[in-house]
Amino acid sequence: MYAVLLEKGRSFTNPPGKTNMRKTIQNISCIGAGYVGGPTMTVFAAKCPDVRFVVVDSNPEKIAAWNTDNLPVFEPGLLDIVRKVRGKNLFFSPDIDRAIDEAEMIFLSVNTPTKSYGLGKGMAADLKYVERCARQIAEVSRTDKIIVEKSTLPVRTAESIRDIVSDCGNRVRFRVLSNPEFLAEGTAVRDLLEPDRVLIGGEDGPEGAEAIEELASLYANWVPDERIIRTKLWSSELSKLTANAFLAQRVSSMNAVSAICEATGADVDEVAKAVGMDSRVGPKFLKASVGFGGSCFQKDILNLVYLCRHYGLDEVADYWEQVIRINDYQKRRFAKMVIEKLFNTVAGKKIALLGWAFKKDTNDSRETPAMYVAAELLQDQADLHVYDPRVSEERICEDLRFMETWEGWQGSKSLTEAQIQGGVTVHKDPYEAVDGAHAALVLTEWDEFTGYDWQRIHKSMRKPAFLFDGRNILPGRAMSEIGFRVYQVGKSG
């Protein structure tokens, strides 16, 4: 029984023996209205005007926000597209059951964080949200569905999803595809409109191939066919983890080199340029920094490491784990440098943190290096003053509370509520954040920071005025000439 020819909201089944009739998907739902689900479905809706897209989420406040102009996700260019399609063929709804029931294809875009409890704690992906969705789909479905894994998932998760849904006893046929998302935050709209590639993994056999083509035909509205890769399910799932591991590895490689540069007097940007101009290496993702952040890199590498250990591949696990160790080392190294340069103590000293988001052009601060640096400085009793153009005060305090229970920060103890309340002030005006400060720390590469009146900032700060540029976005020599004591990553001070 396979629902194929569809009119809005109704489904028809192929007559027996007529399985080759052309199938056109007209109703698509997406569970999870976060950084992936929202932007992805928005671009799909813009490019597939004849298809109806419904995005649902268990968080009704998030859905309500998607229905305003104050979107829960900040992405350059996103609001313009949302405005064009919302209410036409894109809908944000809290009614998950209905969205499942009406859809022929369901994207799973729920979060898959690192497990914080029980077996695999701190390493494995927590699949409880995915499992919940699969069970709900199994319970509610009355017509056949293609389930598309958009979330980043451990290899062979599709098997578990199929296990859950196929045992529901309602004679509905489910097929599972893996279609990992490669967008990066801050450039999500561009990445979705012009993807380097689209990856679709499907089950072996003609039914799997048919499902792949149904999804591929949607992408064909704007993505050239040579950019659509069709693979086995497991290759697709593993490719996503591997892609993120490779990208993070490049950053950790340059961050490891940055420590050598600081010790030897070499300049990490010069080294990166020389290395990246080799066409076999390429120039991207070689920017040394205070460390990589974001919800994906660490989580996906941990996931890969867990997978390797599961298969007894300990040497391979150790290899990838080192990418994370270097990242932890880099964040810790930066915080230590700040304390050491400020005469070995920051106790009671006003320190301005410019930037909290894990990168520019996003309001996301998951795993931001800023919170690790802040936690370390708070342990040394600093008086922190934070400014970020997009991240809210609530979010910043929540991140620091998360630090209280985080166990991976070697050498640090949990932060107390008193430390957070007494040690952190969040500003809406950057000039207030730096006024009277001993040091300013650039922790996110927001463009606006380069346009600030740094003479004025220097004047307003305590002397000697320290500037720690964790993103190497400011002209070091010019800043020194203003009078700052400048420290940049991978450059000798």
Ligand code: NAD
């Ligand atoms: P997110 O936390 O921003 O969004 C996930 C949403 O799913 C949340 O709003 C949550 O309320 C909702 N949700 C969870 N369980 C639910 C349920 N049972 N029913 C309905 N809604 C539910 O996460 P995200 O950043 O969008 O990431 C989603 C997935 O995409 C993850 O697997 C992630 O690894 C992957 N991914 C993320 C990025 C990125 O840049 N953020 C890029 C590529 C892939």
Ligand code: UDX
């Ligand atoms: C990443 C992947 O790039 C994307 O393909 C995947 O789908 C999701 O995970 P994202 O985490 O949104 O995207 O941002 P990304 O641009 O990869 O940056 C991750 C972190 O690395 C940021 O903290 C960024 O500042 C840092 N970074 C990146 C560097 O420190 N140096 C670089 O050269 C590049």
